[in-house]
């Protein structure tokens with residue numbers, strides 16, 4: 412067993428903060444075989460002020476402005492990638508080639524070809540790898556998986572999922588990187604459908620074929636510089652939105668279940684409405700991230716006349732991950748999903764045990780995402796992975 416696990420984090424935005432908090436706190440909540448060391452955080456030189464503040468605030472020992480320096484440092488064991496999507500492959504492959512373990516934000520890559528290269532790189536280097544599909548670590552979601560494994564809802568017929576946000580509904584919201592194809596790859600699809608696709612694979616199984624539709628409601632937006640009051644000359648004030656605002660798709664699972672998926676940034680009033688409902692032969696499970704401590708369960712096996720949905724408050728010590736946190740009924744939040752995933756990552760690397768979801772899962776996820784985009788273009792059913 413290694414004696415320590417020194418982490419170098421790349422990225423200082425929203426995810427940089429979520430990951431920094433995870434690395435700072437995971438060893439305090441969980442009884443880990445080794446402690447993660449917060450060696451260095453990295454971002455581009457133009458972000459140096461924010462980077463310095465971030466390093467000081469979250470307890471990183473230092474910072475660097477070149478990821479190539481970070482990945483080759485001898486005192487780093489794990490490179491954690493929390494950057495915009497178009498840099499995941501380059502940084503992860505460089506880290507693997509330098510012999511580092513790699514954890515990478517979702518979606519793993521811009522497309523299947525990149526995801527394949529990333530998987531090959533970590534396999535060839537013999538390093539450990541993981542993708543931050545953090546919602547698998549919501550206790551209520553992990554409990555849903557446990558109940559499915561125990562056969563509580565029996566054979567699954569339907570997986571019905573939505574991921575609804577509304578943060579870009581204002582047409583004057585600027586053209587941030589998530590709205591540009593060359594940086595984000597896709598829009599709500601890679602950002603939000605990636606998560607519900609991961610939950611589908613985690614809870615139900617592999618997806619065989621898909622058919623989808625896509626729409627971009629607001630086709631032009633103010634350039635970012637103008638929006639923050641910097642210089643933008645006439646004619647350069649607006650730019651094309653080159654990704655989807657919403658993608659909807661239907662899916663057939665290999666085990667015979669059918670699924671519907673909807674990812675949108677135009678779900679007015681829904682801030683992080685990641686929901687699913689799973690109907691099986693013996694009952695139903697339902698989840699909504701905006702009430703993330705709860706899991707709804709309907710059992711057809713309950714006595715007649717007493718059947719109905721029950722709401723399980725997934726905060727008991729016997730519920731997944733909860734023993735590490737608070738007494739029953741003392742709710743946890745978004746940040747805990749990252750803290751729990753970091754704990755699994757440290758344990759998996761220290762003890763040589765399974766790490767899920769890994770780059771293989773990232774690739775399978777990307778295959779579904781790419782098949783849906785192809786289906787949107789061709790207006791046809793598409794087999795996943797072909």
Ligand code: SOE
Nearest residue numbers: 425517576578602603606683
């Ligand atoms: C987008 O708004 C976003 O931050 C995603 O990128 C995250 O993956 C999701 O968990 C929350 O929303």
